[in-house]
Amino acid sequence: MSTRDSWVSNVGFVLASIGSAAGLGNIWRFPWLTAGNGGSAFLFVYSLIVVGVGVPGLLAEFVLGRRGRQTPIGTFRSLIASRWGSALGTFNVITALVILSFYSVVGGWILRYMLASPTGAYFGQPQQFFGTISYGLQAVVFHLLFLGVVAAIVFFGVSRGIERASKVMLPAVVLFLSGLAVWTATQPNTAAGYAFYLSFDADYLVANFSSVLGPAAGQALFTLSLGTGAMLTYASYLDEDVSLPRNTLVIAFSNMFIGVLAGLVVIPLLFSQGIDPGHGGPGALFVSLAPAFASLPGGTVVATAFFATVLMAAVTSGINLLETLVATLIDCFDVPRRRATLLVSLLLAVTGSGLALVGPIFEFVSGTLADLLLTVGLFAFVAIVGWLLRAAALAEFRAGTDRFAVLAEPWLLTVSWVLPVVVLFMLTNTLVSLAG
Numbered sequence: 001m002s003t004r005d006s007w008v009s010n011v012g013f014v015l016a017s018i019g020s021a022a023g024l025g026n027i028w029r030f031p032w033l034t035a036g037n038g039g040s041a042f043l044f045v046y047s048l049i050v051v052g053v054g055v056p057g058l059l060a061e062f063v064l065g066r067r068g069r070q071t072p073i074g075t076f077r078s079l080i081a082s083r084w085g086s087a088l089g090t091f092n093v094i095t096a097l098v099i100l101s102f103y104s105v106v107g108g109w110i111l112r113y114m115l116a117s118p119t120g121a122y123f124g125q126p127q128q129f130f131g132t133i134s135y136g137l138q139a140v141v142f143h144l145l146f147l148g149v150v151a152a153i154v155f156f157g158v159s160r161g162i163e164r165a166s167k168v169m170l171p172a173v174v175l176f177l178s179g180l181a182v183w184t185a186t187q188p189n190t191a192a193g194y195a196f197y198l199s200f201d202a203d204y205l206v207a208n209f210s211s212v213l214g215p216a217a218g219q220a221l222f223t224l225s226l227g228t229g230a231m232l233t234y235a236s237y238l239d240e241d242v243s244l245p246r247n248t249l250v251i252a253f254s255n256m257f258i259g260v261l262a263g264l265v266v267i268p269l270l271f272s273q274g275i276d277p278g279h280g281g282p283g284a285l286f287v288s289l290a291p292a293f294a295s296l297p298g299g300t301v302v303a304t305a306f307f308a309t310v311l312m313a314a315v316t317s318g319i320n321l322l323e324t325l326v327a328t329l330i331d332c333f334d335v336p337r338r339r340a341t342l343l344v345s346l347l348l349a350v351t352g353s354g355l356a357l358v359g360p361i362f363e364f365v366s367g368t369l370a371d372l373l374l375t376v377g378l379f380a381f382v383a384i385v386g387w388l389l390r391a392a393a394l395a396e397f398r399a400g401t402d403r404f405a406v407l408a409e410p411w412l413l414t415v416s417w418v419l420p421v422v423v424l425f426m427l428t429n430t431l432v433s434l435a436g
Ligand code: PHE
Pocket: 020, 021, 022, 023, 024, 025, 026, 099, 222, 223, 224, 225, 226, 228, 230, 317, 318, 320, 321
């Protein structure tokens, strides 16, 4: 087998992982969920879950990846010497394929919006515009373009492709979002949005706690890219001498910061137009932001910058998913990287086009099916770390760190007891919504 690719530096790994985490989930889904679930109340519950569940869960994936030193299939095959290892790894690979298939379709929409923004083509009739581009031939074409960009990066490998791209794109995302947040603050009628987002409404929280919990937990796990083995794959390229707990904290908090920043752009803009955030659906954000861009000075420039930011964020997430699939072919079947990238991209071109053509299937796959696969995958990860590989997990946690070593036992306790309960709760939630 050829030698495995690896990160040039730990900073490269951290930036790529933040890039994976901060994607459509943060910019497209998070502000929307926040606006629809009580603003600051949602933010509060979400933050608690990120800290209590997301962080230990992410660390569990990192531990598995660096221990196994391969993509999910190879990792589980070697760590749990049983047929179940390959089966679980295969399940993860299918999950990554499913997620990237719909992710790439949304990435295509974003690209389409970015290109339409300089002329404000969708400002006048936002609903109609979304209707034309969301499902059908246009959606297929732009999905393929988005996929092409992602594939072009993965084609060059971990250090020359993914690491380099992340080092440019992630800082650009933060810079652009900060600029957009400042611009938003100078716009009229945004005060109500800030108040809603940032002031804490305890009564709302008490009254709606149970209904906020499900979306908050789902978002916390999706945004940290948990459950597909994608983060596991990134960690498989990491050396023993770096601290996994420290990296995990940096990644999770940077991601949270980016989400909050996105909220500071989107929520005040929605409120400035008096938009009721109660109505959801995949196109809701695009349709609702259009009047804000249309009515505010410099709207076309700002809209272009906004969608360029979302696009970059989506690309740095897409490359993590594609790498998981490509590296599986490299690790397990010794396929050269370039050929592997081509093969997987061809497959995704087909699966994504299917979703781009049939709206109801897209909605089922991007909603219920994705939630289901991610939670099952994550449940398996935490069960393995918490119950099957305890000693190895502790050793891996402690490798490369002094300062955090005391947290190893409490972490494992959380992974063994708290995480399975939370993940099972989420699974039940998904199944109930499926039945209802
Ligand atoms: N974290 C990404 C986002 O929020 C989505 C993602 C999920 C990426 C799973 C990789 C793996 O957009």
